[in-house]
Amino acid sequence: MAAARRARAGDPRAGFRQPAAELGPAVPQGLIRAARKSGQLNLAGRNLTEVPLHVWRINLDTPEEAHQNLSFGAADRWWEQTDLTKLILASNKLQCLSEDVKLLPALTVLDVHDNQLRSLPSALGQLENLQKLNLSHNKLESIPEELLQLSRLKSLLLQHNELSCLPDGFGQLVNLEELDLSNNHLTDIPTSFALLINLVRLNLASNQLKNLPADISTMKSLRQLDCTKNYLETVPSKLATMASLEQLYLRKNKLRALPEFPSCRLLKELHAGENQIEVLNSENLKHLNSLSVLELRDNKIKSIPDEITLLQKLERLDLANNDISRLPYTLGNLPQLKFLALEGNPLRTIRRDLLQKGTQELLKYLRSKIQDDVPNQNEEPPVTAMTLPSELRVNMHAITTLKLLDYRITELKESLCDINLGFNKISSVSLEFCMLHKLTHLDIRNNSLTSLPEEMAALRRLQVINLAFNRFKVFPSVLYQLLALETIVLSNNQVGSIDPLQLKKMDNLGTLDLQNNDLLQVPPELGNCESLRTLLLEGNPFRTPRAAILAKGTAAVLEYLRSRIPT
Template identity: 85%
Template sequence: MAAARRAAAADPRAGFRRPAAESGPAVPQGLLRAARKSGQLNLSGRSLSEVPQHVWRINLDTPEEAHQNLSFGAADRWWEQTDLTKLILASNKLQCLSEDVRLLPALTVLDVHDNQLTSLPSALGELENLQKLDVSHNKLRSIPEELMQLPHLKSLLLHHNELSYLPDGFGQLVNLEELDLSNNHLAEIPTSFALLINLVRLNLASNQLKSLPADISAMKSLRQLDCTKNYLETVPSKLATMASLEQLYLRKNKLRSLPEFPSCKLLKELHAGENQIEILNAENLKHLNSLSVLELRDNKIKSVPDEITLLQKLERLDLANNDISRLPYTLGNLPQLKFLALEGNPLRTIRRDLLQKGTQELLKYLRSKIQDDVTSPNDEPPVTAMTLPSESRINMHAITSLKLLEYSEKQAAVIPDEMFNAVRSNPVATVNFSKNQLNEIPPRIVELKDSVCDVNLGFNKISSVSVELCLLHKLTHLDIRNNFLTSLPEEMEALTRLQIINLSFNRFKVFPSVLYRLLALETVLLSNNQVGSIDPLQLQRMDKLGTLDLQNNDLLQVPPELGNCETLRTLLLEGNPFRTPRAAILAKGTAAVLEYLRSRIPA
């Protein structure tokens, strides 16, 4: 208690007077007694609007029981008990913290996350023993300069606040190892960040950054850098010299290219999806000997260099929704590759049904084609449902021989009747009306109900699914991504053969309930919507569901019971605002996530 006494030296009676009666909720005496013994006090989730004064004075004032009983056993000698080192005030209704926090100078951990704080007391700067400060999920607009005086601070969590600037003195926190500034309003980073040479994890996601200071490369200990969801158009070339960097997140920015990484020998994960990257060069890849995850989905990449086969430790490669028309067959020789996503590309040489068979079958196919990878430049590529319209004219040959009805990328508001008239009695298996300006599903599609099994209506302006679509009883694949859908009709329950549905980039706020009743579904792609919850018990009934993509939605929590969905082989949850499972667990893959969720199910 010596430290606490020194903090109150100005008041010689502090340790002996009884505290005056105070307003607000009282803290149970049992908790205070236990805290005097353990040095830890947890007051989270108690609806506190203010911190009772006797909490700040816990190591100064005579305990209540001392006024009632003057005989103490060895275990009750309060004057010999421990200074408070850990105080948890999370998930209350606190709007401010008292300057009296200085009366707890022995604190090493202070957790006040999930409150309503708009400012912090300058007295925090006097807590010279503080090692971890969590003030996330509040309403802070600024940080007191005094906070920069904490010499032993190792973890500072400021995410989910309203910060628009940071003090220039941030570089004084030289022992900082973890700094989370995500989900604020920051438009720039102080150059003094370069002095944070012991920083291991830096999270800048979901801010308003247009650039990063080149001096950030001086952070020689940095292993994880997250810049997701900003406005970055370029990345400093010096970033590529950060030899300790293991995880780099650049998703959801405005990047047109990737930097070269000559010194990032330890980089294991590179996430750069949802940018505007057009070219993937050999120079971007050839030094990344340790890379195990490369995520480049939703860009504009047109080709993949042969040098990608140098990434011998690559386990996950996500190239979905790009403009890739051809893959190097040698990709099949990557020995560790377990997950390969290619959907949404205009691939010429790989049939869509092969894409749906999974990574191992796809790699097997690529390996089988290595010897045949010599084609004439005049060879006409086969027409598939993913073939770009510029490469294929609509003709009777496509309808009669390929069973394909294709009218895409025409910017058409309606599909001409001539298209349906041309089908006549020919059975059409595949329909591709993607990348137009359709406001509704063409009613005449019902004329194809006895033969069509694959329908692509992606990249239109469709706001509802018509009854006519629900009559396509042989439908197995439905792609309706990038539209304006907010719900699905109950009539879709009639699509009993539906195996794959792509609803990404729509406007769903809830998981469509009818999907729970489509028991043949194997793949549900619902990324980039606004889904706030899922029903794990109903998902368990979908006993053929192998892939569930819920990335970039509004899930505030992941129900532990989801871990019981034993058929899931691919579960994608990144980009949601939930706190658990943490990113480190998500990065380990689906099996690890499901195991974690099962461990959280109440006994």
């Protein structure tokens, strides 16, 4: 009554209660109630052009139910609400964020990817508890200085914006572990990056960088560095001192030589395809004892040194579309090599039909020739295996308005192994797509898919599939048949159930991400899926396991589920 009297008297403190009509169809009242209890609110894909004021004030205003209920059960105690810690506003039509974002000081996760933001509010710097900030796929042209005050930030995603420069003080974000700046217009990197000593993953791909600062080598924790598709002509020699570096991507630059890596003894993957490298010598290779992937396709390499045999852990070697005329027979002695790509080279000593038999047959042939004499160069060469690179080049990453995945891809089926078609408008997957038998990685996140064709069961080599932010209401049954799958990302859909007995048969499945779906219950039998190392279930409406159990990690969740299996 006192509140009513204040309202009638024009008390400025009145009006905390927002009328139900303001909620509108985009933000159901039930979501608001659930968010007060869980501390998480998912408003992704609701065509919002602005964030309603009551969302920012969710922890300040008196809830609607407080004015309706006279008695409360344990589940209806609105005064025991939890501060909002996770807010997802992805895939909407937001052009700006209100300064009222400061009214959510407990936020640890803010996801605003795939909107139309051109600027950020300075109040963002007041979210002192923020640990993950996803601003990718917007239209940001600059970063406010206030953002650098987020001292607890661990993950900052800024890919696919319109940034041309970064604040000089970027190094103040000393707790950053993941930073993605790919697909912007950056021409240089601030020297303060040297202060990001906790950074584990740094993505600078698809920018306009002509060089990297030498101080980048002080990032002692960096394990993954992606500089794909820039204008790099050289790489600073100090890069070789990054002792923790495991994955280095230098594809699509202007490199004429590989850097030497005397100290990068943990380097496992080196991708340097589509450059202008002419020489591969022993100094480039002799210290890479841990290398499992070496990708050098589409360069101008003329020969492979015998020292290639020092790479005893090498599993994938891609030398396609170079100028290699012969191979060292000792290549056949690499014990772990499972994939060797040689198409598009003018090889004179290996028949075309032998190349088509696959890697193991080719290695067997090379081993058999180790003791043979060097072939007589005056003899007429046998039928050559030279193949020209296809004139048809389909850049899957450049497609921005795709509505139907329907390509004539027969020319690609023997070579394509990694496809990224995220952030389009794909509503169905064509059967032609199911012919890509060598596909290992497939990213179709942020589209309009509701199902997958059963013919995808032919993709028997598929290891990773990302289906996040689509419209699946059921778990795609064809995934149960893809036994090579190691990672399934199906977060932010509307999946209501899973089949634990089918999942248990997937012995290679290590990561299953089902966050922010509509799972009303988690079947206890899921605890028997012993191959799972990462199981993500947050943001679903089930009551058990409780949030406290989920917070303990995958092993604890699986153990809890096993304990509830009926005997």
